[in-house]
Amino acid sequence: MIDDLITALGAEFVQLSLTPIVIGTLAAIACALPGNFLLLRRQALIGDAISHVVLPGIVAAFLVTGTITAVPMMIGAGAAAIVAVIMIEIVKRLGRVEPGAAMGLVFTTLFAAGVLFLEITDTSSVHIDVQHALLGNLESLIWFDAEGWGSLLDPTALTTLPPQLPRLAIVLVGIALFIFLFWKELKISTFDAAFAGAIGIRTRALGFALVVATAVAAVAAFDAVGSIIVIAMFVCPPASARLMTNQLARQVGWSVVFATISAVLGYVFAGYGPGWFGSPYAVSAAGMIATVSGVILILTCLFGPQRKRTGQHAEA
């Protein structure tokens, strides 16, 4: 039994599973952190819209530069996210329509344009397709040069880590720093925008900064894990956390815990779960991570201590 565990967590584990699990976890937390504020501001679907428009952004970056490299891709995707937010605002004003309809119109159109560009340009030489955009390639982010846990201390082996890992780590630190530094402002403007404005917080700028942080998280995570996890992690862990507590700091803490559990368990179930049923094949890790986060949400909907509405909206 213990031998099994040691083999399970041995060199092969470090080589094949450790990096995907860490990358998945980093991506999940990077999305869940801004997701908390989006959820409370009733902008949960901004994450959905942004992760759809990442695809056209990446395709546009490819059309301009002709290569698939990280930096232009991330710039393209970030630019597409900003274009989408501006377009949503224009449609909302011009058509005087509700935000949901404006959002739906913009992100489906941009996504359709992205798919079409992808089909009519010759992208056969590079690894980019709709499937990849949706599912990411978490399983392929393996650490070739690792020979065991000792490699974590070996500088030459560390340089061969998948580049997504340090990139996501930097993004996560950046987002955590943004939330930490603007904690008070974010908190006040989220719960009482009018009061925040009255005491001199620039709520519009802060709201835009939050959308930018969301876009950065979406783009960085998208490259590694695909858009399903991105959407699921923006919504599910914060929503579950919201049902656990009435305090913002604790809610953010819970969301990090739930995001981590989803990523780790999701990857383990996807990679090893089919084996327990005697199947030699693995299933989609991205899909499984989203599924686990959904199961957590259902559990908190049923048993979360703060699941009920209170106050004047309780009867509504």
Add this chain to the structure above:
Amino acid sequence: MGFVDYFISALFLQAGYNSALVAIGAGLLGLSAGSAGAFIFLRKRALVSDAISHATLPGVGLAFIIMVAFGSDGRWLPGLILGSAISSAIGLLMVEWITRKTRLTEDAAIGAVLSVFFGFGIVLLTVIQTMSSGRQAGLENFLLGSTAGMLISEATTIAIAGALAAAFVFLLRRPMTLVAFDPEYAATTGVNVRNIDLAMMGLALIVTVIGLKIVGLILIVALLIIPPVAARFWTNQVGKMIGIAAVIGGLSGYIGAVLSAAEASLPTGPIIVLVAFGFFLISALFSPLRGGLASALRHQRFQRRVHRRQGLLSLARREPIYDGLTIRILRRAGMIRADGVATARGRIAAEKAARDEARWAMARRMLPDDSAVERYDGLTPIERMMTPDQIAEIDRMILSAQNAQAPQGATT
């Protein structure tokens, strides 16, 4: 045969029985999507249909697995449609349940349901890929839609279901309109709002599942959202808006299907969505009611009238005019010379404007509650709002006011 020739022949259903059937099916689908979407749009729940459409995926996967387990090849379209309908109905009820039972808002419930169901669906698709009969299942086509190699029986199924959905919209149009505009009033007249809401979403569900094959589940929501948004630019009346949304949806489906049939490598769903977006752009720019061009023209006309009026009043008061636009407008109308001095025509017009302004001022003092006075905008000549008798009365009052002031003016 070139692309254009083929496109034109396909547009008039001359490009073969199969593509004609697909085009008609897509048109009917768009028709029912546009009209059903109009109600959802008015009810402000456009993105609920996004949750519904993403929630179809696990149903497609499970239906395939079950059908294979019973020995068929798993690609029978009605079976897949049934499976997707069941799973998206569960998704819809989950959204309802989460919003009703917990403190989470509807947008969070939508985001959670769409991502989790979709993720689980992807898990099932990877399971299917490992099944021996699943390798060529082509279920990925349900993501973005594909009409290439569509069977005639499938096209017929879609066409019939599309026609049924359109009929369903027609039957339920009155209660749905009522609920969309004023749910509370609807409830007092005995309409069961919750059931009508569910029926509305049920319609979205029907449109979604029959649209899976043609448009695909990621983009079908566009066919429910874009036509009503575009239609809203053309009218302020519900009945007309639904009709226009249905026509725009139908044309988008039809033209999109024809375009993608003419160029087989293009996926159908994105093309249909982009055609619909084209209709939106045309509406947003050129609609005479609320379009951008019409608003810009209206704004410009208003601006010119204000500048002209203010310029004339300045002339009457013998004040110099500095504003560039005002000078240009007066110059073009022949009211002033290049050096800024009023022409004869300008003097007459200025005098008239000043008299009008004075009459309005007196009218406001005499009749503060008059409806004509309340609509004073500083631009409309008073002759257009009041009778000659009233104006004569106003002039008399102005004269007597001037006479009363004259002695005081003489002393200073």
